[in-house]
Amino acid sequence: MKKLLACVLAGALMTVSVQAQQVQPIDGIAVVVDEDVILQSELDRAVANIRAQYAQSSQQLPPENVLERQVAERLVLLKLQVARARDTGVRVSDQEVDQTVAAIAAQNGATVEQLSGQLASQGTSLSEFRDSIRDELLVQRLRQRFAQTQVSVTEAEVDAALESQQAAGGQYRLAHILVGVPEAATPEQIQTAQSKIEGVKSLIDRGEMDFAAAAARYSDSPNALDGGDLGWRSAGEIPSAFAQLVRNMQPGEISDPIRGPSGFQLLQVVDVRDPAEATEGGMVTQYQASHILIRVDDTTSADEAKARADTLHARLQGGAEFAALAAEHSQDPSSSARGGDLGWFTRDQFGPDFGGQVAALSDGEVSAPFRTQAGWHIVRRTGTRQSDAGTDNLRAQARESIGQRKLEDEWDRFLREMRGEAFVDFRGEGEQPGAATETPADND
Structure with missing residues (x-):
């Protein structure tokens, strides 16, 4: 959780500067990104935040035009990822944003009200900060979905x-x-x-x-x-x-x-x-299970995915074979070919939500459909064992x-x-950020 909050906060600060009060906002468009824009004030705040991070070693930063290029490209990629996340059905609720903001405030020894006051003193509203947190959560979920669909590791x-x-x-x-x-x-x-x-x-x-x-x-x-x-x-x-x-x-x-x-x-x-x-000894509990996954994406809403999972669960209750249904219907490419078999894993290997559901089952029991960030699952637990943590942690x-x-x-x-596919137009005066460069000889 701490690692997640650190990543969210670091990303949010790209667009909400901790020294925003030192930047004079400019009403203008710095970059056009497809159907969205990056305002000059956004770019200035992000650059100011990088300078704040390097406050004790500012000489290590590149010249202004090179730094602006690097930061502008980061913001362009952020805009593109947020747009892609929304286009593919990734959503972040207001409650999730509230929880993340509260956790960030707590990590900094403050209440949300105190955090709001600190942000206001730095020229940033709580609403702007919340928007930045939402964008970072969207990008994280887009990356998680990408990993689940595009990346698999074999034994x-x-x-x-x-x-x-x-x-x-x-x-x-x-x-x-x-x-x-x-x-x-x-x-x-x-x-x-x-x-x-x-x-x-x-x-x-x-x-x-x-x-x-x-x-x-x-x-x-x-x-x-x-x-x-x-x-x-x-x-x-x-x-x-x-x-x-x-x-x-x-x-x-x-x-x-x-x-x-x-x-x-x-x-x-x-x-x-x-x-x-990097490993710790001792014994850990491992579970063996199979699952059926119905993803929530741009073509399948959460309600539609749940309805499909409910239908499959009813078929299982009626005597259908789990492996056959998983092979035919599961949208987890790394396990569907094996009838949904996930092999042996520890409770948190696939995330706390999934692990908690598996741990609550008895061997041989099939779960009711449940939701994780990946979509709707049905799980059948097939075994439990105690295993040496050192070897398992290495694997x-x-x-x-x-x-x-x-x-x-x-x-x-x-x-x-x-x-490469996006329309990106830098509107800044003088040299465009994408064209800036520097060589060591420039500073000799």
Whole structure:
């Protein structure tokens, strides 16, 4: 829950600045995004928020036009994701927004009324903050739905990842700096990109800038303002072209420039750990179950999905075979081919709502239809066992890591396609945000 609230709050602050009172709102359109717009005041508040985050190290930020480009692109993607979420039937109720706002206030040691006063003193209304929270929840649910429909992890992939971890002996937390090269780049464009990445490496080597600051200032990657952080990866989850290089690097070490499919990169090994360090021993309860899922989406309303689930439940009560109905009707592609079989899992592996329903059943019992964010489920619990947490946590960690890597790859591709298909018109005066650039030589 804390991680979820942190993600929601961080996203909301992209459009609701903690220093909004220092920005003079401008009545004008900064960017047109399909049928929506980003106001200049929105962009200014988002830029001000980034500057507030870097208040103690403002010299690490790129020049104003480059920073504005990065922030504008983030806002464009946010608008596109919110629109896609709404178009595909994703909804967030007022009650859910109220609960999230209350939780954020509580985490900051305040009541909602006190939070409202703090926002007002900073030039932001509670209504604007609520709208930002709603947008971030919509995007999170869109991403969750995307993961459920587009990403699956097989047991064979988990086995292979664990074997790779044992052979490699560790997991790596990585960061990168990317200098992009366009498709069909000219020799001059390639040389310019190579010169830039070499200049960035030189700045870091001379101690003039640390890696995270250089990523924020010079990287073309979407995670530039996050210091280029790529998270934890096992050796099997690192592209083969880089895997041997990473295995030979020490924590804190930075690679020489590497040419990849997207351009030139610098890789940093931030830290290394033994996978066992992230697990805890002891025994845990595991459940074996099968399910039938009817999704709620742009073609199926919540009421329609429930009606279909109720019909299937009635057929089960009448003696229909669970596996046959799951194979024919379940909309979970990762389990329907196996008659809905989910294998063995811990209570929270598929989320607390789903796990709570499974835990309440007896072995052999079939649930009534129930709702989660994925849609309407019917579950049949088939077994229970006690298992060693260390081994299970290793497998769960490997499964989550593989799923996250797949999700990142597919989600990035999805965002690029959505951005490429969108009509985006920058209306700002002077150089458009999309055209801004910087090289290390600009600051020498």
